[in-house]
Amino acid sequence: MSGFTSISLILSGAFSNSEIIAEFGLLPPAFLPLGVGRLYDIQVQALRDSIQDAEPLYLTVPESFEVPAHDRRCLANKGVSLLSVPDGLSLGESLVYAINVVNAYAGGVRLLYGDTQIGTIPSGFDVVAGHIEGDDYSWAAINHKNDEIVSLETIEAANEMDLDRPVACGYFAFSSGAEIVRMVSQARGDFIKGLNLYNRHLPLTLSWVDEWYDFGHLQTYFRSRRVVTTARVFNNLQITHNTVCKRSADTFKMSAEAEWFENVPPSVQPYTARLLEKHVDGPSASYTTEYQYAPNLAEIYVFGQIGRATWKKILASSIEFLEICTKTVGEAPREKYSRELMGKKSFGRLEQFARESGFDIERELTYKNRPTPSLLSIAYELERLIPISHEEPCTLIHGDFCFSNILYNSRNDRISVIDPRGYVFSGEREIYGDFRYDLAKYSHSVDGLYDFILAGRYDLTQRNAYDFELNFDVSPQRQWLQDSFADVTIAGASASGTDIRAIMISLFISMLPLHADRPDRQKAFIANALRLFTQMKG
Known part of the structure; x- marks a missing residue:
C-alpha cells in the first residue's frame, strides 16, 4: 500500500445464486459471460476510467473457485490482483477480510458488487450510488434528505411504499478503510448495519446514477445482458424486453432468413425462435423474433462451468433437431447444394484473402x-475428402448451426436456433441443402473451438508469418464433450467421419476474408486449421 491513498475492490467472493448456477455452472458473478468476454471486463474498465491508473484494483473470488489460467493472465494484464476469500463469508465479512489481507486501512476504499455494473462511477468518497428503480428482490433502500443519507434499510421486495425510495445499486466509496472495517466488524459482519454505523461517524452522500445493470438474478441478468449484445457490422440488432429485430441493407439475405422461419415444418418449429414479423423498408429489410431469456451455447462452452448431465441434455436436443431436419426432404439431389457449400466458396474466399492480406497461400507452412x-x-486435399452424392436427396438445413446461434433453455431442456443462413442457390432462396454442413458447423464449435478464438481465449506463437503454434487451456469437460460428440451419427454420417472433419476444417479457411478487420483472428484461424489438419492426418 506504500504510496497509494485508496484501493478499488470488486467483491465477487461468493458464487452466483442457484438460478444462475443452473444456467452457467458454479461461477462467481464477476465471471459470468457477457458478449465474448466476462462481466469483470466491463467492471474493470469502468473503474479504470474513474480512478488513477496507479490505484490498486482487487477482485475477490471464492477460495474453492479455480480461476482458469486464461482469466488469470487476462486479469494480470488489466492490472487486477486476485484475492481468494474463504467460502461462506457474508458480504460484510468478505469486505473486512479483503481489506485486512491487503492492509488497506490508511486510505479510501471503493467497492463494486461483483454482480453489478453502473454506467458512470461516481466521483469522490463517502458516497453510495443510488437508483430509483428496484425489482422484486431484496435490496437496500436509501432513506435520505437532500441527498444526505439518513439510513439504509434492507427490504425483501419492492412494494408501493418503497417505489419512491432509491435503492443502493452496488457501488460504495469510503474515505477510511479502517473505519469501514471497524463498523462492519462491530455489526458482526452485517454490511448494511455496518454502513449505518459508518454513516454516523463519516456521513454518506447519495450519488444518483442513471444506468444500473444488475446481474445478480436470472431475470435481471438477461435483461442487463441485452445492452451489450454484439452483432457483426452488416447487422443491426434492436433488442427490447420481448423482441429482437434484425435489420440489414442486404434485403435479400434478411428476407431469406425470415422465410426460413416461415417455411420450416411444424416438427422443427419447437426448436426455432418464433418469428413475429418481417418488413422491407426501401434500402433495408428486417425481421423480428421473440427475445428468449436463455444463454447461447458459445457462452456456456467458453465461459460456463456446467456439468456433464446438462451437456448430455444439450447434445441430445441438438441431435433431435438435426435428425428432424434430415427427415424434411426436398426435391433436388443433395449434389446441387454440396458443391456450392463446400467447394467453390473455399477457393474463392482463399484467393480473396491472399489478395487483400498479401499472405502467400501457396507457400508451405x-x-x-x-x-x-x-x-x-x-x-x-480437403475437397477431395468430401464425397459428393449423386443420389441422396437434399434435406432441411439451418446453414449456420454453430454454438453462438443455438440457445439452450434449461427449463424444458431444449435448444432453440436463431440466425439461419437462408441459403441462396442460383438466385433463389432455399431452406434445403446438405445436412453434413450443419453437422460440420456444430463440430466447428465443439472440436474447432471457434468460439474460443472469437473470445480471444487462445495463445498463438509465431516465429515468422508462416510458422504457427496454437494452444488452448486444458479442460476435462471440453474433452468429454468432444469425445461424446465423436460418437454421434446423424442419417449415416459420423460426427468424427473424415468428410465432416474436412468440411469443418475448410470452414476456418473459407472465413478468412470475412475477418479482414481482425488480422490477429485471421492468424488464429490459419493456426487452428493447421492444428485440426495435422490431427486428422495423424
Whole structure:
C-alpha cells in the first residue's frame, strides 16, 4: 500500500445464486459471460476510467473457485490482483477480510458488487450510488434528505411504499478503510448495519446514477445482458424486453432468413425462435423474433462451468433437431447444394484473402515445428475428402448451426436456433441443402473451438508469418464433450467421419476474408486449421 491513498475492490467472493448456477455452472458473478468476454471486463474498465491508473484494483473470488489460467493472465494484464476469500463469508465479512489481507486501512476504499455494473462511477468518497428503480428482490433502500443519507434499510421486495425510495445499486466509496472495517466488524459482519454505523461517524452522500445493470438474478441478468449484445457490422440488432429485430441493407439475405422461419415444418418449429414479423423498408429489410431469456451455447462452452448431465441434455436436443431436419426432404439431389457449400466458396474466399492480406497461400507452412502443406494445397486435399452424392436427396438445413446461434433453455431442456443462413442457390432462396454442413458447423464449435478464438481465449506463437503454434487451456469437460460428440451419427454420417472433419476444417479457411478487420483472428484461424489438419492426418 506504500504510496497509494485508496484501493478499488470488486467483491465477487461468493458464487452466483442457484438460478444462475443452473444456467452457467458454479461461477462467481464477476465471471459470468457477457458478449465474448466476462462481466469483470466491463467492471474493470469502468473503474479504470474513474480512478488513477496507479490505484490498486482487487477482485475477490471464492477460495474453492479455480480461476482458469486464461482469466488469470487476462486479469494480470488489466492490472487486477486476485484475492481468494474463504467460502461462506457474508458480504460484510468478505469486505473486512479483503481489506485486512491487503492492509488497506490508511486510505479510501471503493467497492463494486461483483454482480453489478453502473454506467458512470461516481466521483469522490463517502458516497453510495443510488437508483430509483428496484425489482422484486431484496435490496437496500436509501432513506435520505437532500441527498444526505439518513439510513439504509434492507427490504425483501419492492412494494408501493418503497417505489419512491432509491435503492443502493452496488457501488460504495469510503474515505477510511479502517473505519469501514471497524463498523462492519462491530455489526458482526452485517454490511448494511455496518454502513449505518459508518454513516454516523463519516456521513454518506447519495450519488444518483442513471444506468444500473444488475446481474445478480436470472431475470435481471438477461435483461442487463441485452445492452451489450454484439452483432457483426452488416447487422443491426434492436433488442427490447420481448423482441429482437434484425435489420440489414442486404434485403435479400434478411428476407431469406425470415422465410426460413416461415417455411420450416411444424416438427422443427419447437426448436426455432418464433418469428413475429418481417418488413422491407426501401434500402433495408428486417425481421423480428421473440427475445428468449436463455444463454447461447458459445457462452456456456467458453465461459460456463456446467456439468456433464446438462451437456448430455444439450447434445441430445441438438441431435433431435438435426435428425428432424434430415427427415424434411426436398426435391433436388443433395449434389446441387454440396458443391456450392463446400467447394467453390473455399477457393474463392482463399484467393480473396491472399489478395487483400498479401499472405502467400501457396507457400508451405509450419505448425509446432512440423512442416505442413500450403493453405491452397490443404484446401484441395480437403475437397477431395468430401464425397459428393449423386443420389441422396437434399434435406432441411439451418446453414449456420454453430454454438453462438443455438440457445439452450434449461427449463424444458431444449435448444432453440436463431440466425439461419437462408441459403441462396442460383438466385433463389432455399431452406434445403446438405445436412453434413450443419453437422460440420456444430463440430466447428465443439472440436474447432471457434468460439474460443472469437473470445480471444487462445495463445498463438509465431516465429515468422508462416510458422504457427496454437494452444488452448486444458479442460476435462471440453474433452468429454468432444469425445461424446465423436460418437454421434446423424442419417449415416459420423460426427468424427473424415468428410465432416474436412468440411469443418475448410470452414476456418473459407472465413478468412470475412475477418479482414481482425488480422490477429485471421492468424488464429490459419493456426487452428493447421492444428485440426495435422490431427486428422495423424
